[in-house]
Amino acid sequence: MDDSCIISLRNVTKEFDGTVVVDSFSLDIRKGEFVTILGPSGCGKTTTLRMIAGFETPTSGEILLNGEDISKLPPYRRPVNTVFQRYALFPYLNVYDNVAFGLKLKKVEKTFTDRKGNKVTKLVHLSPEEIDRRVAHALEIVDLDEMEERDVSTLSGGQQQRVAIARAIVLEPQVLLLDEPLSALDRKMRKDMQIELKEMHRKLGITFIYVTHDQEEALTMSDRIVVMKDGTLEQVGTPEDIYNEPVSAYVADFIGESNIYNGTMVEKKKVRFLGGVFSCVDDFPVNEKVEVVVRPEDVVLGTPGKGVVDGVIEGKIFQGIHYSYSVAVGKSEVVCRDTHDRKVGSKVSIHVAKDNIQVMHKDNIENEYEDAYIDSEGHLVIGEDAFPCDLASLVKGSKLEEEGGSVLLYDGKRYELKDAEVRANVAFDAVKMSDDLETGHAQGRVISAVYIGDHYHYIVRTDDEEDYEADSPYEWLINDVVAVDIAPEAFRLKLKKPLEEYEIHE
Ligand SMILES: Nc1ncnc2c1ncn2[C@@H]1O[C@H](COP(=O)(O)OP(=O)(O)OP(=O)(O)O)[C@@H](O)[C@H]1O
Numbered sequence: 001m002d003d004s005c006i007i008s009l010r011n012v013t014k015e016f017d018g019t020v021v022v023d024s025f026s027l028d029i030r031k032g033e034f035v036t037i038l039g040p041s042g043c044g045k046t047t048t049l050r051m052i053a054g055f056e057t058p059t060s061g062e063i064l065l066n067g068e069d070i071s072k073l074p075p076y077r078r079p080v081n082t083v084f085q086r087y088a089l090f091p092y093l094n095v096y097d098n099v100a101f102g103l104k105l106k107k108v109e110k111t112f113t114d115r116k117g118n119k120v121t122k123l124v125h126l127s128p129e130e131i132d133r134r135v136a137h138a139l140e141i142v143d144l145d146e147m148e149e150r151d152v153s154t155l156s157g158g159q160q161q162r163v164a165i166a167r168a169i170v171l172e173p174q175v176l177l178l179d180e181p182l183s184a185l186d187r188k189m190r191k192d193m194q195i196e197l198k199e200m201h202r203k204l205g206i207t208f209i210y211v212t213h214d215q216e217e218a219l220t221m222s223d224r225i226v227v228m229k230d231g232t233l234e235q236v237g238t239p240e241d242i243y244n245e246p247v248s249a250y251v252a253d254f255i256g257e258s259n260i261y262n263g264t265m266v267e268k269k270k271v272r273f274l275g276g277v278f279s280c281v282d283d284f285p286v287n288e289k290v291e292v293v294v295r296p297e298d299v300v301l302g303t304p305g306k307g308v309v310d311g312v313i314e315g316k317i318f319q320g321i322h323y324s325y326s327v328a329v330g331k332s333e334v335v336c337r338d339t340h341d342r343k344v345g346s347k348v349s350i351h352v353a354k355d356n357i358q359v360m361h362k363d364n365i366e367n368e369y370e371d372a373y374i375d376s377e378g379h380l381v382i383g384e385d386a387f388p389c390d391l392a393s394l395v396k397g398s399k400l401e402e403e404g405g406s407v408l409l410y411d412g413k414r415y416e417l418k419d420a421e422v423r424a425n426v427a428f429d430a431v432k433m434s435d436d437l438e439t440g441h442a443q444g445r446v447i448s449a450v451y452i453g454d455h456y457h458y459i460v461r462t463d464d465e466e467d468y469e470a471d472s473p474y475e476w477l478i479n480d481v482v483a484v485d486i487a488p489e490a491f492r493l494k495l496k497k498p499l500e501e502y503e504i505h506e
């Protein structure tokens with residue numbers, strides 16, 4: 001093992017009541033590194049941190065500290081301390097006593113020479129002088145050295161958070177875990193504290209593992225960012241890597257502002273999107289469907305006809321050193337920045353340098369349900385949802401014996417398809433979402449929403465963990481509960497076993 005690695009998570013999985021919230025998560029964290037775990041609410045960030053701290057035990061997998069498995073070590077035996085989202089200070093103690101609290105309980109090994117001249121080792125409390133020295137040092141690091149006597153209830157939010165940090169670092173951990181420590185602060189205070197935390201990290205020289213759902217915070221402070229999605233690691237890299245080379249539309253959308261489009265490779269290193277053909281540096285097979293990411297600052301506006309495509313300026317916001325424009329190109333929107341003052345309604349051309357076009361593999365292009373089956377009424381069952389479907393489309397030239405049944409007639413024979421296993425495919429844009437929960441054959445919660453140029457791409461998850469991915473021009477928010485419907489003819493069905501297996505022999 002690389003000895004510069006302090007913490008190693010190996011295929012760590014955590015389940016609560018059978019639901020997987022952290023899924024085979026592996027990561028090596030180097031000594032002295034500032035690593036940020038970034039992801040939306042509920043993706044498993046806190047759970048991951050709590051497993052490192054020892055407040056939760058992994059369901060499977062291992063956590064190594066300096067190469068040794070600590071999965072079974074209780075929290076107080078780990079050289080790790082945590083700063084929580086809501087700083088739990090003792091309101092009736094002053095700053096000094098809050099910070100000294102843990103130190104007064106701490107015992108350290110001390111070696112004496114007894115009367116007979118033998119060396120003996122004992123566990124002893126720290127001396128008052130040692131406690132004073134350590135508290136003073138911790139308070140100096142968090143910049144509260146003049147405040148020892150202050151009542152914590154008289155401190156500002158930012159100062160209280162600093163006391164919480166001092167209380168964690170005074171124990172001299174090798175690793176400091178910080179779970180959204182700045183989320184209770186206002187924007188200005190948060191910005192100042194980001195800079196101070198970075199400075200504390202430098203002074204202390206220990207490892208920081210920081211959790212946040214704020215991408216700006218992650219970009220400004222971290223040596224490396226870990227992007228989490230649904231309990232899994234989606235991408236890990238330096239802030240520059242993650243910003244410039246996102247591996248998926250999910251990461252691109254999460255980090256910084258981006259334009260995301262569906263595209264097609266039309267020749268070697270040429271990609272078509274926004275109705276034009278752009279040169280790019282990524283090589284994908286011709287005709288492959290791809291996703292294209294362009295950052296607003298990389299869009300170059302010019303005289304109409306001089307770029308790759310033309311568009312019309314529809315929106316304009318002055319942002320100090322530049323304008324942010326929204327340009328309509330056909331039905332798509334391009335968000336861009338430009339220092340020239342342009343008029344809303346004017347025509348512009350759009351060009352993007354080939355290095356600034358990020359082409360990505362498209363994960364899926366349609367929903368695929370491997371474990372669907374047919375019920376006695378001839379409905380297609382996906383998870384626990386039953387949808388009307390066109391059973392006769394399973395076998396060319398067949399027809400249904402009777403409406404609302406599951407018997408198929410083909411070539412003079414009868415086939416009972418009740419319980420037959422099928423694979424069902426359905427295009428994203430054939431999945432219709434609605435606020436009217438009475439209308440659909442399934443319902444679920446929106447767990448992901450990514451804007452792709454001229455529409456949104458959603459993932460709707462049902463209570464029994466079935467996902468419906470949908471493309472829609474309409475806007476929903478994460479956590480909205482929606483109905484999902486799919487027209488019978490929109491399913492592409494395939495029997496998993498040969499048709500003969502279902503023949504009815506009279
Ligand atoms: N003790 C528990 N019992 C059951 N489910 C839990 C428990 N702790 C967390 N979960 C669930 O695990 C999932 C991940 O939770 P976690 O707190 O790790 O998310 P998070 O990424 O920290 O989110 P946030 O940004 O909102 O803090 C959530 O669905 C949550 O409800």
Ligand SMILES: [Mg+2]
Pocket residue numbers: 045046047
């Ligand atoms: Mg959390």
